[in-house]
Amino acid sequence: MTSRPFVKMNGAGNDFVVVDALARPFTPSEDQVRALADRGTGEGFDQLIAMEPSSTADAFMRVWNADGAMVQTCGNALRCVGWLLMEASGSDRVVIDTAAGPTVATRAGDHRVTVDMGEPRLAWDQVPLAEAMDTRGIELQVGPIDAPVLHTPGAVSMGNPHVVFFTDRQDDGFVTGSGSLVEHHPLFPEGVNVGFAKVLDRSHIRLRVWERGAGLTKACGTGACAAQVAAVRRGLTERKATVVVDGGELVIDWDAASGHVFMTGPVEIERTGTLSV
Numbered sequence: 001m002t003s004r005p006f007v008k009m010n011g012a013g014n015d016f017v018v019v020d021a022l023a024r025p026f027t028p029s030e031d032q033v034r035a036l037a038d039r040g041t042g043e044g045f046d047q048l049i050a051m052e053p054s055s056t057a058d059a060f061m062r063v064w065n066a067d068g069a070m071v072q073t074c075g076n077a078l079r080c081v082g083w084l085l086m087e088a089s090g091s092d093r094v095v096i097d098t099a100a101g102p103t104v105a106t107r108a109g110d111h112r113v114t115v116d117m118g119e120p121r122l123a124w125d126q127v128p129l130a131e132a133m134d135t136r137g138i139e140l141q142v143g144p145i146d147a148p149v150l151h152t153p154g155a156v157s158m159g160n161p162h163v164v165f166f167t168d169r170q171d172d173g174f175v176t177g178s179g180s181l182v183e184h185h186p187l188f189p190e191g192v193n194v195g196f197a198k199v200l201d202r203s204h205i206r207l208r209v210w211e212r213g214a215g216l217t218k219a220c221g222t223g224a225c226a227a228q229v230a231a232v233r234r235g236l237t238e239r240k241a242t243v244v245v246d247g248g249e250l251v252i253d254w255d256a257a258s259g260h261v262f263m264t265g266p267v268e269i270e271r272t273g274t275l276s277v
């Protein structure tokens, strides 16, 4: 067992333990991640993040969900890691590689960062889905066949899989009950993050997300991007909108010229500490 300093951070309330693995490898087992994630007996987090060396970027960001599984990316953590790297280097722009591909983070004010999340992946096999469907509204419903409580979500990959239901039902019990059901539906071979989006007007969405491997979090950055993309594809919002999440607000701009999705939002340092792993 070795000790490892960490920074506890959050992005709009979505919280992380961030470990610097730039000089010394960090390879926790799934059991260790789960134990560390426990909010009663461990440090407690939605995702565990390691900053690793990269030959093509300023760092590689590795992500584990609270359930111990390693996943492709995390939008809110990209802002936090971007901020740490920019503070360390004094630069206003850094490139962060992830298992979902490289991203660019830039300063956007005091403790605010913009991340270029790249182009959304909209083909059914990119989400991925188990069968061919129109991802603007896929054939999926929750509840009785003649009166579903949720139906026809948009499906989007932001490097990780998302479905977005447009609904007014956003209470904890409903999001938890139906989110946990949809997360493991056979239509999603890799599981899925489940968004519950209420369009407030053409430039505001209220969003709650049941995250794959982490449950209901206070914010999901890739989920906010996915919700905005799904809303634009249905003609519900302008290309730029504010997504209001439990822990704050994220500004999402699906840029028409580049096709890239830009996410701007806050980063916060909560505390520092040491892990025994």
Ligand SMILES: N[C@@H](CCC[C@H](N)C(=O)O)C(=O)O
Pocket: 014, 046, 047, 065, 071, 072, 073, 074, 075, 076, 077, 160, 161, 193, 211, 212, 213, 214, 217, 219, 220, 221, 222, 223
């Ligand atoms: N909180 C994140 C997403 C983290 C990963 C997600 N739960 C998955 O399994 O894909 C974000 O801010 O994007």
